[in-house]
Amino acid sequence: MTGGTPYGGATLGSIHEVREGLGRVGYVADERVASVVYLADRLHKPVLVEGPAGTGKTQLAKSVAEMSGSRLIRLQCYEGLDEAKALYEWNYRKQLLRIQAEPSAPSWQELEADIFSEDFLLTRPLLEAIRSAEPTVLLVDEIDRVELETEALLLEVLSEYQVSIPELGTIRATRVPMVFLTSNNTRELSEALKRRCLYLHMDYPELELEREIVLRRVPGIKEELADQVARIVRSLRSIELRKPPSVAETLDWARTLVVLEIDSIDAASVRGTLHVLLKYRQDIERAAKELLAADA
C-alpha cells in the first residue's frame, strides 16, 4: 500500500457528488461509473476501463480531471513504446556537454555523480505524474496496444506509485495520482495488471442515458429529436453490423441533424445521413435494408 503518501486527487465526498460533479463538466455518468470513480479515489487504485471504441472511456478520465481541477497527464500507448518514452530518459546531449565543458576534468566519481543527477533526467509521462506536486490525473490510453512485456513497466508505478532508477534510487510519489487505463480489448491484458486495478466495463449506454448524453452534449437539440436519435441508434445496434454506431457517432449524427435543421426524423432523412453513423458500406446497406426496407 502507499503508506503515508498524501493522496493527490481531490478527495471526493460521495458517489452522488461524483455523479453531479461529472454532470457539471458535461459527462453523463450512470451510478456504476460514478461508484467506480469514487472507489478509485478512496482505495487509491488505478481504474482499468475496457469497452468498445467510442463509448467515452478517454473522455471519462478527462472529465474527472476537469471536475477535480487536476492536471491531466496522458500517455498514449502504441506498439514499440518503451521505457525511454514512458518512464524517463537520461539527457545524453546535456551529459555530453557537461563532460566536455570542463577540460580540467574532475575525478570520475564526481563527474558521474553529477551527470546522473536529476538535472539530467528527462521525465516522461509516468514519472512526471508521480513527481507532480499538484493534483494529477494520469491517463494511460489504449494500453492494449503495447506488448505484453512493456505492460510490466507499469506494474511498479501502478501498485507502489514509485519508479526505480538504477543511478538515482527510488523515486516515490509526492502525491498519489489518480490513474485511468483504457483498453479496446484487442488482446487479453495480463493478470498481474488486472489484479492491481479496479475494472470498469463500458458498453453502449441504455436508451435513457444516451438520450441524456445527446441532450447534454448537443447544443440546441430538442427533446423529441434527442429521443428519436437514441431510439434509432438503439435499433441500429440490434442489427448485426461490423461496427455498431458508437456514442461519439451518435453525437456527430445529432449535430448533423441540428445543422440540417431537421426537427423530426423520417426514413428519408435517415437514409441521407446514415453515413455519419456507419462507416462501412455493407453496414449502411444492411441497415437501410433492415430499418428502412429499401436498398441503399
Next chain:
Amino acid sequence: MLELLSGFIGELRSAGLPVSLTEHLDAAQAVHHVPLEDRDALKAALGATLVKSGAHWPAFETAFEVYFSPHVAKGDATEDTEKSSHVAATPAGGGPAPMSAAELAAMLLRVMRQGDRTLVAALARAAVDRYAGMEPGRPVGGTYYLYRTLRNLDLEGLLERLLDEAHREQELTVFEERLLADEYRARIAALRGAIEAEIRRRLVADRGAQALAKSVRRSLPEDVDVMHASREELAALQRMLHPLSRKLAVRLGRKRRHRRRGPLDFRATVRRSLSTGGVPVEPRFRHPAPSKPEIFVIADVSGSVASFARFTLQLVYAISTQFSKVRSFVFVDGIDEVTHVFDDADDPSVAVRRITAEADVVWLDGHSDYGHALEEFDRRWGEEITSRATVLVLGDARNNYHASGARVLEELRRKARHVYWLNPEPRQYWGSGDSIVDEYAVHCDGVVECRTLRQLERFVSDLV
C-alpha cells in the same frame, strides 16, 4: 458482512470466475466505502474489484442477485420466514386477492403500451402470484416457475397484439413500425427480467442463497457447451466470436514477427563487414519464411452439430490471413464445396448463414453418412491435397451405422501434413451408440474434444 462476502466469492469461483486473494481483500475494503443500503453502489463496488472481464459480468450479476437479494441483504431472519409463509398463504404484492386472468391481461397490455418503469415491477409481481404456482420447499429450479409464468402471459404473441393495435390507430411506415417494434421488444424484455428477478427473490426467501446459487449458476460464455446452448447463449457466443478472432489474429501475427531468426545471410554479413574493415562483427540473418498452412475444413452440418461447425468455420475464416489458403466443404450425406460463399461475402457470419441455404449436401435421406461424404470428397478433391495441407474434420462421427469410409482418412493422412478431428461431443460419449470416432482416430494426428469456445480457441492457436 465479511462472511457473506466470502460465501459470495466462493460462489463466483465455482462459476468459473478467477478471483484471487488480493481481489478478495480489495472487495472487503471496497465495501467499507460504500453505503450498504445502496444496492447499486454495492454491486458496482464488488463488480469493480472482483470481475475483470466484461464477458464475466452476467455470471456475476446472477450470483449477486441471489446473494444480495433485497431482503437477504437486510439480514433479518424473522422477516425471511414470515415472507416465505407469505408466499404460500396469501400471495404477496399488496393486493388482497390475485388478479383474474382478464384483469392481468388488460394490465399487461396497458403497462406495455405506456412503458412505465415503476408499473413493470408491480406487474411482474402480480403475474408471478397468478401463474407461477410457487410452493415453498418444492425442489424445482426457477426455470420451471419462469416457464409457467411466461407461457401463461404469452409474451411472444404480445408483440403482435401491440403492433396490431398500433396499426389500427394510425398508418405506420416500415421505418416507424420497426422503431415501435424495437421499443416494445425492449419493454417486454424488461418485463421478463422483472419476472425472473421476482421469482428469484422468492426462491431465495424460501431456500436461502447458497442452495439456490447452485441451481441458477450461469456458465461463462467461453465455457458454454456449443451443442446444447440456448438461443441467448448462442447469441452471446456470436458476439464474443468477433473480438476473439481479432485477438487471435493479433496474437498470432505478433508471435510470427518476434521469431525472426532465419539461417545466416552470408552475403549481407560480408557486405556489412566492409564498414568494420572486413571483419564480420555483426552477423546477419535471413528472415524466415513464415510457414502458412493450407487448411481444408470438412464440416458436418447435420442438425445436431451444425452450430458447432458454423462457429469453427467462422473462426477459421476470421483469421484466414494466417493461412495461405482456406477451403471449406460441408456435408450431411452428400458433400459440397462452399469456399466461394466465403470469398463472396465480406463477413464470415453472413457467409455461414448462406451456406445452409445454398450448399447441396443431401444425397439420399439427409442423415449423416460420413462414409459416403468422405468417399465423395476423395473422388472429387482428393488430388488437391498436398503435403502442405492440414485437414480438419468437424463432426461427432455419429454415422447412423453406415460404412465408415476410414480408408479415405488413411489416404488423406498419407498425403496431407496433418489430419485433425474436432469432436463437439464430450469425451465420455465417444464410441457409444453409433459414434465411430475411434475408428477414425487411428488415422488422425489428433482427435480433439471441442465443446466450448475456450477449447476451440486453444486448438486454433496451437494449429498455426
